[in-house]
Amino acid sequence: xxxxxxxxxxxxxxxxxxxxxxxxxxxxxxxxxxxxxxxxxxxxxxxxxxxxxxxxxxxxxxxxxxxxxxxxxxxxxxxxxxxxxxxxxxxxxxxxxxxxxxxxxxxxxxxxxxxxxxxxxxxxxxxxxxxxxx
Amino acid sequence: xxxxxxxxxxxxxxxxxxxxxxxxxxxxxxxxxxxxxxxxxxxxxxxxxxxxxxxxxxxxxxxxxxxxxxxxxxxxxxxxxxxxxxxxxxxxxxxxxxxxxxxxxxxxxxxxxxxxxxxxxxxxxxxxxxxxxx
Amino acid sequence: xxxxxxxxxxxxxxxxxxxxxxxxxxxxxxxxxxxxxxxxxxxxxxxxxxxxxxxxxxxxxxxxxxxxxxxxxxxxxxxxxxxxxxxxxxxxxxxxxxxxxxxxxxxxxxxxxxxxxxxxxxxxxxxxxxxxxx
Numbered sequence: 271x272x273x274x275x276x277x278x279x280x281x282x283x284x285x286x287x288x289x290x291x292x293x294x295x296x297x298x299x300x301x302x303x304x305x306x307x308x309x310x311x312x313x314x315x316x317x318x319x320x321x322x323x324x325x326x327x328x329x330x331x332x333x334x335x336x337x338x339x340x341x342x343x344x345x346x347x348x349x350x351x352x353x354x355x356x357x358x359x360x361x362x363x364x365x366x367x368x369x370x371x372x373x374x375x376x377x378x379x380x381x382x383x384x385x386x387x388x389x390x391x392x393x394x395x396x397x398x399x400x401x402x403x404x
Numbered sequence: 405x406x407x408x409x410x411x412x413x414x415x416x417x418x419x420x421x422x423x424x425x426x427x428x429x430x431x432x433x434x435x436x437x438x439x440x441x442x443x444x445x446x447x448x449x450x451x452x453x454x455x456x457x458x459x460x461x462x463x464x465x466x467x468x469x470x471x472x473x474x475x476x477x478x479x480x481x482x483x484x485x486x487x488x489x490x491x492x493x494x495x496x497x498x499x500x501x502x503x504x505x506x507x508x509x510x511x512x513x514x515x516x517x518x519x520x521x522x523x524x525x526x527x528x529x530x531x532x533x534x535x536x537x538x
Numbered sequence: 539x540x541x542x543x544x545x546x547x548x549x550x551x552x553x554x555x556x557x558x559x560x561x562x563x564x565x566x567x568x569x570x571x572x573x574x575x576x577x578x579x580x581x582x583x584x585x586x587x588x589x590x591x592x593x594x595x596x597x598x599x600x601x602x603x604x605x606x607x608x609x610x611x612x613x614x615x616x617x618x619x620x621x622x623x624x625x626x627x628x629x630x631x632x633x634x635x636x637x638x639x640x641x642x643x644x645x646x647x648x649x650x651x652x653x654x655x656x657x658x659x660x661x662x663x664x665x666x667x668x669x670x671x672x
Contacts, residue, residue, distance in 0.1 A: 291428045291513045293649065294559045296603045296620040298575055306464050307432055307507070308492045315508055323494045330574050332620045332632050333467050333488075333601050335430045337511060350511065352430040352466045354488065354496060354601075354622065358576045360591045360631040362622060363494040364466050373575070374583055374664040377605060377618065379559045379651070381427065383513070396508040425562045425647045440598050441566055441641070442626045449642055457628045467601050467622075469564045471645060484645065486564040486600045488622065488630060497628040498600050515561065517647070530642040 275349050275369060282338055282347065282380065289383040292351070295334035297376030300327035304353055304365035314397025323365065328373040330356035333364075338380075339401060342391040348399050350390075409483050409503060416472050416481065416514065423517040426485070429468035431510030434461035438487055438499035448531025457499060462507040464490035467498075472514075473535060476525040482533050484524075543617050543637060550606050550615065550648065557651040560619070563602035565644030568595035572621055572633035582665025591633060596641040598624035601632075606648075607669060610659040616667050618658075 282290055303324045311319040336351035354364035393400040416424055437458045445453040470485035488498035527534040550558055571592045579587040604619035622632035661668040 306490045307462050356574045356633040358574050358589050362496040362630040365464050365490040440624045496630040499624040
């Protein structure tokens with residue numbers, strides 16, 4: 271049982287992926303924590319505008335979309351992931367992924383982005399880490 | 405605040421992408437309009453067989469799948485997108501995207517398809533724009 | 539009207555794709571059969587820990603994620619797919635896909651994976667077919 275985001279960062283580093291995109295990810299997850307923006311939220315998005323949701327599962331991992339880009343300065347790369355989960359009855363739930371444990375397995379294909387100088391930095395407009403071009 | 409489909413067409417044109425596929429797209433959207441096929445629909449699909457849904461949001465953009473291909477003749481390229489949206493409580497809704505405004509940001513990775521002569525034309529069988537091989 | 543998984547296997551074979559990943563798939567499906575893991579399931583996952591769901595549709599095909607890898611030995615390649623479906627009212631349902639018929643059309647882009655020796659074999663730990671490195 272491993273934490274999905276930590277594993278992704280390690281996999282990327284081990285394969286020399288500075289910038290990457292999730293091309294595909296399916297499997298099953300449990301103990302998933304994600305957050306979604308509340309209604310009537312204005313920009314910039316503040317922590318109190320978001321709702322954190324924790325679900326035990328296990329769930330089918332139906333989709334994991336997102337990317338990995340370096341942060342401004344010397345920090346860790348920023349992994350931005352949105353997840354969708356299938357419940358036993360087939361209902362689908364999801365949002366901006368904070369953390370998750372792998373239940374049975376997760377099959378992830380990451381595409382390496384070459385020739386890009388795009389990075390992530392905090393935006394005053396949205397209040398979030400956004401993609402910027404150097 | 406910009407219209408997602410218009411932006412996509414412009415990005416593709418600016419990068420010389422005649423045929424492309426959305427490899428990844430996450431972020432947040434608002435004022436989303438999509439439509440889904442009704443039960444008991446037979447082919448060809450007619451406008452009255454579909455249900456248009458408009459939702460204010462904002463929503464987490466959990467997935468945007470689709471592609472861009474030239475249309476038969478001299479028309480604009482056809483952008484075909486299916487969207488999935490996360491509500492504040494984690495419920496997921498979605499369908500065939502007509503239009504949407506970006507709320508905070510949208511991070512889109514488009515793959516360029518080379519060496520293809522596939523294009524879109526109206527099919528008498530389905531009533532929809534379908535992929536055809538020249 | 540064709541069975542989605544059979545079509546995928548044939549397409550892959552015809553294009554010399556031994557290992558591949560679904561980069562994008564949208565369209566519409568009907569008579570979809572999928573299964574999801576039940577609550578309180580422990581590893582290894584047994585058939586009685588999963589719930590099979592059959593739905594007539596038609597549905598918007600909102601996402602089809604997954605991959606195709608050779609199985610250990612001389613068997614058929616293993617196609618592993620997770621599906622998400624949009625109902626007329628915009629509700630999304632989905633899970634581990636067993637079979638489906640195409641309703642109007644399905645536009646699938648498959649990426650070929652080169653230079654890999656990864657294959658699928660039954661895992662005693664999870665009870666499922668898992669990716670292994672030779």
